[in-house]
Amino acid sequence: MxxxxxxxxxxxxxxxxxxxxxxxxxxxxxxxxxxxxxxxxxxxxxxxxxxxxxxxxxxxxxxxxxxxxxxxxxxxxxxxxxxxxxxxxxxxxxxxxxxxxxxxxxxxxxxxxxxxxxxxxxxRPCDPAACPEAVLDRLLVRRELVKLPPAQQTVLRLAYYDDLSQTQIAERTGWPLGTVKSHARRGLHRLRENLGTWPED
The missing domain is CATH 1.10.1740.10 (RNA polymerase sigma factor, region 2, helix turn helix motif)
Known part of the structure; x- marks a missing residue:
């Protein structure tokens, strides 16, 4: 087992x-x-x-x-x-x-x-019919994000959707700052590999 x-x-x-x-x-x-x-x-x-x-x-x-x-x-x-x-x-x-x-x-x-x-x-806000590339990008990122380990997902969601700094993420989760940085680094690396391109830190 x-x-x-x-x-x-x-x-x-x-x-x-x-x-x-x-x-x-x-x-x-x-x-x-x-x-x-x-x-x-x-x-x-x-x-x-x-x-x-x-x-x-x-x-x-x-x-x-x-x-x-x-x-x-x-x-x-x-x-x-x-x-x-x-x-x-x-x-x-x-x-x-x-x-x-x-x-x-x-x-x-x-x-x-x-x-x-x-x-x-x-x-005016972007109409999905007028800018399908942006919608597709969001869908691709979301699809790949849910494949990450839970801790990496949590850090990246807090960073990119809640706009929190790594220090704020550490305070919110109770994790050491070094752990937050490590999860963010590994998560971004995996997203870059899976998506091919991803904004640099």
């Missing part, structure tokens, strides 16, 4: 316990950095996180992005979770609310930037 299979099997073992015992054991495993605990936590609470994000954002892709960000942030920030202070689900919901707020703020910033750019240029 490979490593992923072992993690899946260990995660499934949590499902055989009584709910209260399972949640306590799962939370303890998660807090100490057990990957099976992460896998089990994702299976147990990703639907809740996704539903909360969908209800606030009204967009399936944005809800999926928030779900991914929540579990990445929770995993890297797990040292801050204390089982004795409350259930893991409640802690995850708290992170979800912050990520939803971030997503809504990002939408507002993007809308303001779009409006400002449109006013400055004094031109």
């Amino acid at each position: 490979n490593a992923c299979g072992m993690v899946d099997a260990a995660a499934e073992a949590y499902a055989d316990e009584a709910p209260s015992a399972r949640e306590e054991r799962l939370a303890a495993a998660f807090a100490r950095g057990d990957e099976a605990g992460l896998a089990a936590a994702y299976r147990a609470w990703a639907p809740l996180v996704r539903a909360l994000a969908w209800r606030s954002l009204g967009d399936a892709r944005d809800a999926e992005d928030v779900t991914q960000q929540v579990f990445v942030a929770a995993w890297y920030g797990r040292h801050g979770y204390r089982p004795q202070r409350g259930p893991l689900a409640g802690w995850l919901v708290g992170i979800t609310r912050r990520k939803i707020a971030d997503a809504l703020a990002g939408r507002t910033r993007r809308a303001e930037l779009t409006a400002a750019a449109g006013a400055a240029a004094a031109v």
Whole structure:
């Protein structure tokens, strides 16, 4: 059995316990950095996180992005979770609310930037029928972005869609700045390879 299979099997073992015992054991495993605990936590609470994000954002892709960000942030920030202070689900919901707020703020910033750019240029927004190359480029980038490992996706989405600096990304995710830079570098390298061309840093 490979490593992923072992993690899946260990995660499934949590499902055989009584709910209260399972949640306590799962939370303890998660807090100490057990990957099976992460896998089990994702299976147990990703639907809740996704539903909360969908209800606030009204967009399936944005809800999926928030779900991914929540579990990445929770995993890297797990040292801050204390089982004795409350259930893991409640802690995850708290992170979800912050990520939803971030997503809504990002939408507002993007809308303001779009409006400002449109006013400055004094031109109508690009009609997809009139500039198919730009639409195709966006679709190609989006298609290749989702193929990247989750951490690289998160860093690049925050950098290019939320317009955050690497320092801001480190603060938001709880990752060391060096880790953020590494994910950004590897992610951009893979995008360049897959797309053929990509703007230089």
